[in-house]
Amino acid sequence: MVQKQFKARIKHNRRTGKDLYIMDLQTPDGIFVSKPGQFISVLIPNKTLRRPLSIMSHTGDSLQLLYKVRGEGTKYLSELTEGDTVDFTGPFGNSFELKTRNLLIGAGVGIAPVYYLKSAGTGVNEGVNNSETRLIAGFKTKDEIPADLLPSIDFISTDDGSYGKQGSIVDYAKSYIEEFKPDNICICGPVIVMKLISQIALEKNIDCQVSMERMMGCSIGACRGCVIKINDNGTIKNAAVCKEGTVFDARKVFYGGHEHA
Amino acid sequence: MPDMRVNKGKLQLKNPIMTASGTYGYNLEYEDFTDLTTLGAIVTKAITLEPRNGNPWQRIIETDCGMVNSIGLENVGIERFLKEKLPVLIKRKIDFAVNIAGSTLDEYTTLAKKCEDNSIKIIELNVSCPNVQHGCLEFGVDENTLGSLVKSVRSVFSGCLIVKLTPNVTSIEKLGLACQAAGADAVSAINTLKGTGIKLTFENGKFKKEQVTGGYSGRGIKPAALSAVMRLSKVLNIPIIGMGGIYSLNDVFEFFAAGADAVQIGTANFTHPDIAGKIVSELYSFMENNGFNTLDELKGALRNE
Numbered sequence: 001m002v003q004k005q006f007k008a009r010i011k012h013n014r015r016t017g018k019d020l021y022i023m024d025l026q027t028p029d030g031i032f033v034s035k036p037g038q039f040i041s042v043l044i045p046n047k048t049l050r051r052p053l054s055i056m057s058h059t060g061d062s063l064q065l066l067y068k069v070r071g072e073g074t075k076y077l078s079e080l081t082e083g084d085t086v087d088f089t090g091p092f093g094n095s096f097e098l099k100t101r102n103l104l105i106g107a108g109v110g111i112a113p114v115y116y117l118k119s120a121g122t123g124v125n126e127g128v129n130n131s132e133t134r135l136i137a138g139f140k141t142k143d144e145i146p147a148d149l150l151p152s153i154d155f156i157s158t159d160d161g162s163y164g165k166q167g168s169i170v171d172y173a174k175s176y177i178e179e180f181k182p183d184n185i186c187i188c189g190p191v192i193v194m195k196l197i198s199q200i201a202l203e204k205n206i207d208c209q210v211s212m213e214r215m216m217g218c219s220i221g222a223c224r225g226c227v228i229k230i231n232d233n234g235t236i237k238n239a240a241v242c243k244e245g246t247v248f249d250a251r252k253v254f255y256g257g258h259e260h261a
Numbered sequence: 262m263p264d265m266r267v268n269k270g271k272l273q274l275k276n277p278i279m280t281a282s283g284t285y286g287y288n289l290e291y292e293d294f295t296d297l298t299t300l301g302a303i304v305t306k307a308i309t310l311e312p313r314n315g316n317p318w319q320r321i322i323e324t325d326c327g328m329v330n331s332i333g334l335e336n337v338g339i340e341r342f343l344k345e346k347l348p349v350l351i352k353r354k355i356d357f358a359v360n361i362a363g364s365t366l367d368e369y370t371t372l373a374k375k376c377e378d379n380s381i382k383i384i385e386l387n388v389s390c391p392n393v394q395h396g397c398l399e400f401g402v403d404e405n406t407l408g409s410l411v412k413s414v415r416s417v418f419s420g421c422l423i424v425k426l427t428p429n430v431t432s433i434e435k436l437g438l439a440c441q442a443a444g445a446d447a448v449s450a451i452n453t454l455k456g457t458g459i460k461l462t463f464e465n466g467k468f469k470k471e472q473v474t475g476g477y478s479g480r481g482i483k484p485a486a487l488s489a490v491m492r493l494s495k496v497l498n499i500p501i502i503g504m505g506g507i508y509s510l511n512d513v514f515e516f517f518a519a520g521a522d523a524v525q526i527g528t529a530n531f532t533h534p535d536i537a538g539k540i541v542s543e544l545y546s547f548m549e550n551n552g553f554n555t556l557d558e559l560k561g562a563l564r565n566e
Binding site: 002003089214215224228 | 283284285291294306318321328528533
């Protein structure tokens with residue numbers, strides 16, 4: 001039995017942008033072990049379903065989450081303060097894989113897992129066999145950029161031009177791919193962003209991993225509430241985002257139709 | 262040392278705490294949260310003759326006091342279950358019941374026969390899934406149809422035969438009686454209530470709607486479940502396994518008070534994946550600390566109040 005349920009003390013919970021918060025949880029070092037791309041599921045009092053949240057960083061006894069206030073659950077979390085306790089389960093799901101030249105792309109709050117991937121990959125892979133990892137990100141507007149993460153982001157665009165270059169990260173990704181020549185692209189963000197960038201990647205025959213998001217029931221693959229259709233070597237089958245994902249090879253994911261609405 | 266055993270005809274369990282079909286996977290899904298060997302029985306996800314992909318997205322939605330699901334019986338099918346999932350349950354000494362669902366009487370009977378041939382001790386007939394177009398629920402709403410189904414399954418299955426009843430009927434008692442007359446060893450109640458969850462948000466001048474129609478489960482259905490169990494217990498001699506909104510030992514007591522002999526925990530597993538094992542140990546401690554030697558003594562005390 002691996003411990004997968006924790007009651008963690010909040011070290012900090014602070015605003016880092018419009019409706020954006022970073023929560024720092026104290027977790028048992030060596031017992032809670034995570035990889036970039038994995039998530040945890042947070043208990044919200046009086047709610048039936050736990051809220052799956054991506055891990056933004058994890059070192060030693062410190063687990064950081066980046067979350068956007070979207071509904072009652074995340075609103076509750078945003079009101080917690082230092083010393084409060086959070087009941088969470090996890091880590092769950094698979095993780096991103098780094099190769100030699102990695103282009104990591106985050107859109108909106110989707111920056112969290114790719115930021116973790118960059119922090120975890122830097123130092124391990126960097127410089128070895130000419131490996132290099134860059135992180136680029138797109139946001140709607142300046143207010144939606146998590147200020148804490150700015151130093152780690154190599155390129156930023158905003159839809160309204162209030163910070164960095166103006167326009168969609170999808171357009172800049174294309175020229176960035178030409179220039180940086182990655183052999184691996186990892187994306188987390190809205191479905192439309194992942195769809196368009198993975199199309200560019202696959203046209204150029206670059207490996208591409210995308211992190212899918214779904215409302216979840218059990219978080220452990222039991223309830224089949226969060227499945228997507230994937231193409232597994234020609235066979236169309238269901239995959240539970242919580243267990244077989246959240247990271248999928250972009251070649252296997254269908255973006256069309258209501259399956260991903 | 263309290264004796265938590267359920268000993269009612271063919272319904273033999275080491276304790277009355279089971280987990281409900283569809284919420285607990287096939288075998289080891291919850292092993293990081295609960296010692297599965299301590300549970301009275303886990304009930305597998307519904308198994309059909311052929312594998313099923315289930316319904317398209319969106320399959321679940323949270324509601325006030327619960328959730329609505331429309332999974333549509335996604336499962337690996339009986340052959341893969343027998344080959345891959347069953348050996349694990351046996352090897353790990355986990356007590357279990359196999360939930361089976363069909364779209365015809367023959368399918369149910371074939372499934373039950375395969376269970377019999379594989380020495381499966383308990384099956385639960387799913388005649389009440391609200392999320393598939395054919396079969397299943399159609400069998401669960403008419404007492405004559407249900408009676409014939411149970412009779413046919415009974416003729417090929419010698420173990421403990423449980424029938425899971427739907428609350429989406431006028432008289433659950435009539436259905437329970439039909440099961441009893443046809444040779445069922447127990448009934449379980451209730452499956453989900455028909456429900457629709459709608460979630461609206463207003464953004465950039467437009468409404469965005471999420472909607473799932475299917476089975477409503479969770480805390481909110483407990484009074485409906487207690488009522489069904491109470492009505493069934495007034496007319497049936499066979500044991501009743503109660504379920505619907507159980508989140509605590511006290512909820513279990515409420516079901517005992519209403520007439521249940523055992524219980525199943527369902528949606529609460531999503532909220533608290535450790536809950537089933539926790540309730541088993543709480544029940545044990547409660548009985549030990551308060552001088553209840555058997556489950557019947559405890560139930561007696563609950564029913565006489």
